[in-house]
Amino acid sequence: MKRLVACFCFLIVACAQSAPPSPPTTKPATQTATLPPVSAPTATPTVKPSATLTTTPAPHARRVVILSIDGFRPDAIALAPMPFLTSLLTQSAYSLSAQTVYPSVTLISHVSMLSGQCPIKHKVDWNDYVPKNGYAQVTDLFDLVHAAGGQTVMYVGKEKLRQISEPQSVDVFQFINDRDLVIVADLIENFPADFRLLFVHFPTADWMGHVYGWLSWQQLSVLRRADQALEQLVAELNQRGLLSETLFIISADHGGHDQLHGSSLPEDKTIPWIAFGADVRPAQLTSPVSTVDTAATAAFALGLDLPAEWDGVPIYEAFGLPVLKESVGCPK
Numbered sequence: 001m002k003r004l005v006a007c008f009c010f011l012i013v014a015c016a017q018s019a020p021p022s023p024p025t026t027k028p029a030t031q032t033a034t035l036p037p038v039s040a041p042t043a044t045p046t047v048k049p050s051a052t053l054t055t056t057p058a059p060h061a062r063r064v065v066i067l068s069i070d071g072f073r074p075d076a077i078a079l080a081p082m083p084f085l086t087s088l089l090t091q092s093a094y095s096l097s098a099q100t101v102y103p104s105v106t107l108i109s110h111v112s113m114l115s116g117q118c119p120i121k122h123k124v125d126w127n128d129y130v131p132k133n134g135y136a137q138v139t140d141l142f143d144l145v146h147a148a149g150g151q152t153v154m155y156v157g158k159e160k161l162r163q164i165s166e167p168q169s170v171d172v173f174q175f176i177n178d179r180d181l182v183i184v185a186d187l188i189e190n191f192p193a194d195f196r197l198l199f200v201h202f203p204t205a206d207w208m209g210h211v212y213g214w215l216s217w218q219q220l221s222v223l224r225r226a227d228q229a230l231e232q233l234v235a236e237l238n239q240r241g242l243l244s245e246t247l248f249i250i251s252a253d254h255g256g257h258d259q260l261h262g263s264s265l266p267e268d269k270t271i272p273w274i275a276f277g278a279d280v281r282p283a284q285l286t287s288p289v290s291t292v293d294t295a296a297t298a299a300f301a302l303g304l305d306l307p308a309e310w311d312g313v314p315i316y317e318a319f320g321l322p323v324l325k326e327s328v329g330c331p332k
């Protein structure tokens with residue numbers, strides 16, 4: 001009964017979100033970098049890694065996709081299992097011991113992931129949809145890409161993620177209060193063919209974790225669905241001939257333990273960080289990775305200058321490059 005009540009309450013909370021009023025906005029600092037024009041893809045679309053690093057000294061991604069699987073612990077990959085993601089690892093530069101921020105909660109972590117800045121700097125300290133709080137008041141990846149003339153897109157399963165970036169920097173924002181496969185189906189149906197930055201958020205694993213527990217069979221079963229949704233998204237990019245020019249990063253905002261997360265426990269803070277696609281050199285990474293490095297790696301791959309205030313650094317090792325600056329992450 002307790003579980004049923006918890007589930008019911010959760011559903012009320014999950015479903016109680018309606019069209020939000022417009023929060024106050026503050027325009028981010030103007031960026032001057034520009035993106036190169038997108039040309040029609042000519043490469044044969046495959047999931048295989050592209051050029052070797054001896055001929056490609058710096059990454060050249062025309063597009064970046066960042067997929068965050070909410071509450072996704074790296075040890076769930078084998079347990080679920082997630083066969084498509086497992087096969088992708090052989091073509092990826094990846095860490096299964098990347099670290100998110102403290103507190104390890106959804107909105108605060110995602111702002112760090114996409115702004116390259118630790119919570120003490122981005123100052124988002126709430127974890128609900130609170131329109132009166134506006135948006136994270138820092139220059140984030142969406143600001144950079146949009147200011148450089150690129151289309152930016154967010155497809156999310158939690159409305160509070162609207163508060164990551166100002167609407168003027170997010171050309172397409174879609175909140176779908178549904179399962180991961182439904183989110184991807186909608187994205188494919190309304191595919192933003194000219195995007196430069198696409199952030200996709202899968203909410204379901206976190207929902208199941210809170211109701212049934214982290215690594216419960218119920219959560220693992222929806223992670224298998226997340227794996228299918230990921231496969232469909234990659235297949236769509238492939239079918240459109242975009243995959244070879246795309247840097248794809250798969251990560252998470254936090255893990256979890258029991259029916260919780262938010263602490264500095266390794267179970268909560270350890271996340272996967274998996275990059276594949278444009279100029280990635282497949283390998284298990286030996287250098288440390290923090291979630292704030294996600295935005296930095298994406299900006300680096302797109303050829304954009306990183307704001308000096310960002311805490312994150314590009315994961316050079318993912319492209320087979322010398323580590324110019326080591327990731328230091330955020331305070332515990």
Ligand SMILES: [Zn+2]
Pocket residue numbers: 070071105106107206253254
């Ligand atoms: Zn979360």
